[in-house]
Amino acid sequence: MIRQAVLQYIHEENALDQLEQIIDNRSAVLIHGRQAYEAAAFLLPDVPRFLFEGHCTDQQVEALKQSCAPYDMILALGGGSVIDTAKQVAFQLQLPVIVIPTIVSNCAPWTPLSVMYDEQGQYIRFDTFPVVIEALLLDHRILAASPxxxxxxxxxxxxxxxxxxxxxxxxxxxxxxxxxxxxxxxxxxxxxxxxxxxxxxxxxxxxxxxxxxxxxxxxxxxxxxxxxxxxxxxxxxxxxxxxxxxxxxxxxxxxxxxxxxxxxxxxxxxxxxxxxxxxxxxxxxxxxxxxxxxxxxxxxxxxxxxxxxxxxxxxxxxxxxxxxxxxxxxxxxxxxxxxxxx
CATH class of the missing domain: 1.20.1090.10 (Dehydroquinate synthase-like - alpha domain)
Structure with a gap:
């Protein structure tokens, strides 16, 4: 079986300048880490947002599903835990997701899977799914300033x-x-x-x-x-x-x-x-x-x-x-x- 998750991959100096065009007339909601939002807020459109903290857990996914259900698409801003959580939420709601990494730490922004942990941060499993990442945006301005x-x-x-x-x-x-x-x-x-x-x-x-x-x-x-x-x-x-x-x-x-x-x-x-x-x-x-x-x-x-x-x-x-x-x-x-x- 071959699984590739990304439809559009953009790695450019001003990649986020294309975000509003990609969203178009759809309603979007942002799932983000605290530091991630501080690093990229000046480049983001004004959309409803939910702060993510902790690990990618079933409990986090369930809570965010309730919050994200009214929207047409999900924006995921942050590192691997945020992105894995957003992918899981998007899959369960059958919504497209746009991924915006703010660190270069792993391949989570590309892969059709989520690594799941318990509330104490202990690994429990990974889930694969045919989720479609509609766009992956790597913006030089964000990544060059990342940890x-x-x-x-x-x-x-x-x-x-x-x-x-x-x-x-x-x-x-x-x-x-x-x-x-x-x-x-x-x-x-x-x-x-x-x-x-x-x-x-x-x-x-x-x-x-x-x-x-x-x-x-x-x-x-x-x-x-x-x-x-x-x-x-x-x-x-x-x-x-x-x-x-x-x-x-x-x-x-x-x-x-x-x-x-x-x-x-x-x-x-x-x-x-x-x-x-x-x-x-x-x-x-x-x-x-x-x-x-x-x-x-x-x-x-x-x-x-x-x-x-x-x-x-x-x-x-x-x-x-x-x-x-x-x-x-x-x-x-x-x-x-x-x-x-x-």
Whole structure:
């Protein structure tokens, strides 16, 4: 199955100048984050709006469904949680949605799915649906001023597309659609690892930074759309999900936790060269590479390994990975990370 969600993709310096034309004569309602609205209010039309705070939960979706039902379309302004919530609401109400990201942190603005959490921020599932994103607007003025740490976490999350797709499907595939997804994932990885990034360069929003933004949002989003289960998350995202019950990890961004999970995955599979390259990149970008970096004790290794082994994404792998194998990989990563950073 191929799932692509976006009908119109606009990545321009003044992308939001086209918003009123896209809305036309329809009634629109805005779902937004607090900081997102502060960053983009000067570019937005005057429409009814609802503040989103917290996680993408069934409770949030149900409340917003009641509020958004009278309108013809939904505008989603913010990061992944806001956008995933708006997509879920739009699908359940059968309304079109226009997505306006204010950070570059993941591919949520492109994908036809929502990652669902409970009220405490613990991952519970992801839902896919044939929702149509009528337009995705990336405005240089907003993104160049967005938090740099989210951009870095988005790059790491995009690296996962290659490492996890390869774990599921190998380095190539006979199926041309899956092969397209694999080659796109590999190209994203190569571009990220070979491009020099800094906050100064990000603020300048030059062409090479724009290319990286495209890897994080449309290209990363397209990989799963083409590859489906063959290019889904694997151990990197399974570890992320397994870390979610630990409060110490809540201040860390999604991509940062996925990056740690990728180290565990590459250690597990014995990909020494890729492990070393990834580890070096994470250190360069000041990302966590060990449980200690999250403020967690090694006492949780067995529990974390068990949680990871029962994650649906982990169980997509063949042969199945056991909790003991994961515990061994987590432990070896701790030792190796210490030796490589000392």
């Amino acid at each position: 740099y740490d989210y951009f870095v976490a988005g790059l790491v999350d995009t690296l996962a597309k290659w490492y996890e797709a390869r774990a599921l499907s190998g380095s190539s595939a006979e199926d041309p659609v899956i092969e397209t997804a694999l080659r796109t994932a590999e190209r994203c990885k190569d571009l990220i690892l070979s491009t020099n990034v800094s906050e100064t360069r990000f603020r300048e929003y030059s062409a090479d930074i724009q290319y990286l933004v495209e890897t994080v949002i449309p290209l990363a989003g397209s990989i799963g759309g083409f590859g489906d289960a063959a290019t889904r998350g694997a151990i990197g995202h399974a570890v992320h999900n397994a870390l979610s019950p630990y409060r110490e990890t809540h201040p860390f961004l999604h991509g940062s936790k996925v990056g740690y999970g990728l180290l565990v995955q590459e250690m597990l599979f014995g990909n020494d060269a890729d492990y070393a390259e990834l580890h070096q990149y994470l250190l360069l970008q000041k990302q966590p590479t060990s449980l200690t970096d999250f403020g967690l004790s090694l006492d949780i290794v067995e529990e974390l390994a068990l949680r990871t082994s029962t994650e649906e994404l982990c169980r997509l792998l063949r042969p199945l990975v056991s909790a003991d194998q994961l515990a061994d990989a987590i432990t070896r990563n701790e030792k190796t990370s210490v030796s490589m950073t000392s």
